[in-house]
Structure formats: structure tokens, C-alpha cells
Amino acid sequence: MSGLRLYKTGGWIDGNDIYDPTGDVFGLLRIGRDGLYVNTEVGKTAVSNQAVSELQPEPCNHHIVSSKQCLDVDLWHRRLGHVNIYQVSQTAKITRGMFCDSHHNHEPFNYCLACDIAKALRWTPRNKRKRALRAGFIHVDTFKVNPPGIRGERWGMITTDDRHRMRWAYTFTRKGMASELLGQLISKIQTQYGIQVYAIQMDGGSELYGASLKNLEYTHGVKIIKTTPYTPEFNGVAERSNRIIFDKVRATMESERIPIELWPLVLEDMVRKTNVTATRAIDGLTPMESFLNEALPGQDNKPDLSGERICGSQVTIHIPQERRLRSHKFGPRGEAGIYLCMEGSQIYTCWVPSRRKGHQIVRSANVKFYEKVRETELLTETEHDVEPEIRKNGAPISSRPQSVTEQTKTPSPQ
Template sequence: MGAVTSKMNNSKLLLWHMRFAHQNIEAMRKMVEREMVKGMDALTVADFEKPFHCLACQRAKQRRKAYKRQQGKRKKECFARLMSDISPVGVWTPGGNFYFQLIQDEASRFKWCYLLKTKGEADENVMTLILQLEKDHVIKMFSSDQGREFINKTLEAFLLEHGIELLTTNAYTPEENCLVEKLNGTLMNKVRAILEAAQLPFCLWGEVLGYVVEVDNMSATKALNGITPFEKIWGTKPVVRDLHVCGSVVFHHIPKQKRRNKLEMRANPGIFLGYAKRKTH
């Protein structure tokens, strides 16, 4: 916890900054000013006037190169265009995952994250998600870079059957797929900040990334003008009052059947790494 504290910090802002996976302070200010979420009443606009500095963010985040603006207009209809990107991390998770895949809806900025053992698992995730979304929405386009994980006959046939256009971009010009490419860097900045702040081993990046994606969907984004991706999709403000800090100490109950006598401890300590997965995540 020492990596994030400073004599200048007020405890309320620091706590919510950490709960929201080291979110940008200006984005958090907008969430409070515009009441974009429920359960964040402990913070006021005045809290943002005090000096604030997060050492974990300073170590974990650095300026990214500028992305060129995409030519043309963005899709405004939710799920009309899905965008995907795959990235290696360089460290294996306990479950044997080495990559992660992001799929983002262009209009709502809502995103899904999948951990991958191999890149070959990616197209199955795309097809499964599309089948779920198609029940209530019309998907018109799917875009990715030109990696072999997406340029294959199985996925091409699936998209053709479902009337979805496959748009590939040049792998050496990420600005063509800039939304999800930039998202990749933004989320990993937050993952590094959490690992640094909580002093967690790098192998837990997968669990931390799942937490980051969860709270990012409930956070402010410039593109949506006062609402979160969660509200854009579900039509209601997210409730955040019960958010916990990723990497904080928790205690889990030991069932009576596993306690040998009345002196045995009733709980064991653990580390909070995220929430149970929802069906759409």
C-alpha cells in the first residue's frame, strides 16, 4: 500500500482511485460531478481540489505515442461494430495463459476480456460472443488486425453466414484499429499500477486484468458524454458502493466441518483479486 500513499493525499480520493483500478482523476471528477454512478456519494467535488499523487501510477504508467484519428464516423448503434485485439504479456498465469484478447463495442465502448493459452483460441471467443449478442442486437461488422488467429476459413464462414462484414487492418498501422489498440495499453497501465501498489506477483496479471475490465466498464469515458459503457448497454447507472480494492486483504470463512476444535481459527486471510465472472464477461 506504500506505493500509492503520500502525505498530500486525502484518504477518500485515494480509496476510490484504487477501487477504480487507478482510474484517471479527471475521469473520476466527471463521474462525481455528473452523478454517473450510484454509491459514490462519499466523494465530493471539493475532494478533487486537494493535491493528489499516486506513486504506483507514476511507476506503472507512461505516455503513449499519439494515435491518428480514424477517418470517417464511428458507429453510434451498439454492437454494430465489434473490434478485437490480442496481446502477449510475457508472463504465464497459474492457469497457463500467456495472451489476452480484448473485444470492444465501438459505440458503447463496452469491452470483454479473455485469457488465452494460444492465439488459436481467439476466434472461438469471437463466435461465442456474437451468438450471445445476436439474440438482441444486429452486428454488422467485426474488425481486427491481420493476424492468422482471425484470418481463417472457420471465422470467415461464420461471419459470412451471419451477415457480418470482416474488416482487417494492417498489423503495422494500429491507428486503423486504434480504439481497441489504445484500450490495450490503457488497461495494462492499470494492471501494472495495481500489481505495484499491492506488491502482487506478475503471474496474477490475468485476475487483475479481469478486475480492471469490470470497473472500466463502469467508469467515465470521453466518447459517451456523461454516461458509462455500463449505462449505455444496460440503461441504468452502475452501483459502485461495494467496490473493493484489488489486492486488498480479505478473509474467507472456514466451514465448521473443517475445524478440528473450538480453538481453530474461523477464517483464513487471502487477497481480493476480483469478482465472480458474469455470463457476458
């Protein structure tokens, strides 16, 4: 019995029931243990339990099946391992025994829950996001850093203005300080630049949730936009800012051989330098100039880079008279250090490894730079000039400056 021939003559098969062109049931198909058996019914006369091999000369237990199995694409979709409709159709064309797709005008297979669960993919928006028309739309992202900074910083936060790509960075010791610092940034932008922050977009991290975040909405009238967790593409501006800043921090610390504990100060300096560097994102302007052109129009807002220095360069810092003993007439009037970041245009923050822990970060305006000196040559020469025979654990002092943790360790007794 051929289902295709039955279909062409006007009959059809519904489940295990066979219908003639008039709509009467005249046959029943069932699969027995010994093969395929056919029960036929013509009028009121029935012939049952006759093996297919007796009715037809060729065995067809794998070809004669119900139309639900032949014509239903859902079934073939599951039989072939949950393939797509094109594969079902193409397979029916180049194989035998599949009266499906290319032979009949059937409906596409229905929704398959198993496929959606097993083959779930990440959805990435393809449309280009529109930039804000004015300053005040801030993208925020927080991150955790190990090892902690020289002052115990374990967390950091970088905020980016959507319109001008102006950036601000904060480092802090506790996770819950992020919302408080975000409120300080909103007040700072409004007070210093006269720009009202109207929206903040952040990821689904828990460090920015809580009562302090709700207070921002009520106090400042800021709209809080939270993206779903583990979808960084929805907060692309903040993620891109992180990559730009982190790449600069890593490259600078590697090039100038800066100890890892000083990352908070290097991060601060890289954010400041990024704000005064031209970018294609705002038509070749610097973020600082573009931001100030909106905040303070009609003024010359071009950044002045005459005082810019290499982060990690060697410096000598003048020791004020108030910190020198008057009796030490022949003592040094300066100390060697490493420049890390700058405040304003004349205040430099430096690291002096010769000082005791807790007092190694020095802010001074009386600084002399040695930018062409590499690999801590100045520090090494200064140490050998003062105490040429100094040793640590029986070995000479390395030319690379010791990290903060290394300096606090005492030599083990021999």
C-alpha cells in the first residue's frame, strides 16, 4: 500500500486511520511485534491480521507508515536529531522513504521547546546606538582588583559621559562606597560645570544597589537604567572605557616597571591623560575640550599639556626645611622617587620607596624629572652612593624598585 498513491487519488491518512476520497474509513494500520500488519475494512466485510509479506511480494515494514509520520515535519524534525526545516526538506529530496517537504505542501513544523532550551544563544543588538544630545548621561562600571592598592584600595569605578566621553575614576576600599561616590560625582558635575546629570546607566552588579542608589533618584531626580546581568554589550560605553584605561595602565606599569600596588595612582593618571587626548569618537577633539565647550561656552578650553610628564619616570623631590634637622648641615636636601600622577598643573604625586610604609606617597610642587632615565637608574645610583655595601638576605639590591609588600618583609635569621 502506497501512501503517496493514496494521497494523489484523493484519500488521506489521519493517525492510524485510512480514508477514501469520499471520507469513509476503509483501513487501519498498526505495527505488530512480527512486522507491519494491515486491517482492512471494505463495506461491512473485514479481513484482519494478514501479514504484509502475504499481501505484497516485497517487504515494506520500514516504508509503509502512517501519514502523521510521513507528512508531519515535526516528527521528521525530531527523528533527524532536531534539525532545521531546510535539512528536513533537502534530506527528503535525496533519500528514499521520506514522503515529506518536497513531495507535499505541508505546514512548517511547530515551535520546539527542546531546541530553544538546548540551542539558546546570546542576543547582541545590531542597530547602532544613538548618542546623547547633551552632557549628563553617565555610564558607570565598577571592578575589583587584586592585589589591593598601597592605601588598601580593592575596588574601582570608572564613569563616562555619553556625549563627550569625559571620564572620572574612583578607587575605594569597601564595596558599598560606590553609590556614595556616585552621588559625590553628580554634585561635583553640577557645582563645578553647571551640568545636571539626568540619567545613569549601569550593569546588574550588586555594588550599586541599595538605599543610597534610591536616594540618588529621589534627591537628584536621576533616572537609573539597569542592564541585565552578564550582558556587557548593553553597557558598551562603560566596557569600552574600561578597556581603554586598563590597556594604558598595564602598558605604563610594564614599560616603567612600576610596582603593582601603585595601580590606583596610575589609574588616576591614565584617566586624566585620556581626557586630554584626541579621539575619533568626538570628531578629533579631546573629551575635556568637548565637555567644557558645553559647560563653559565662549572660552578657550583647549588643554595645556606643557606640564605633562611620563608616569613612572624618575624624580628628585625637594625636602622642605621644616622636615630637615638643623644640625644636619651636610644631609641631603632631596630624595629620589617615582612620579605617578598630577593634580592641577603644578602639583605632582610621587612614590618615595625609601620612606616607611604609610608615608611613601608624597605630594610636592618642587620636583625635578628624569624622563630619559629608564629601569630605575636614578634610584639604584642613589642607594649605592649612600650605602654601597648594603645587602638583603645576602644578595645585592635589585635595580628594580621593591614593591610595598617586599619592603615590609624582614630577613629571616640565618
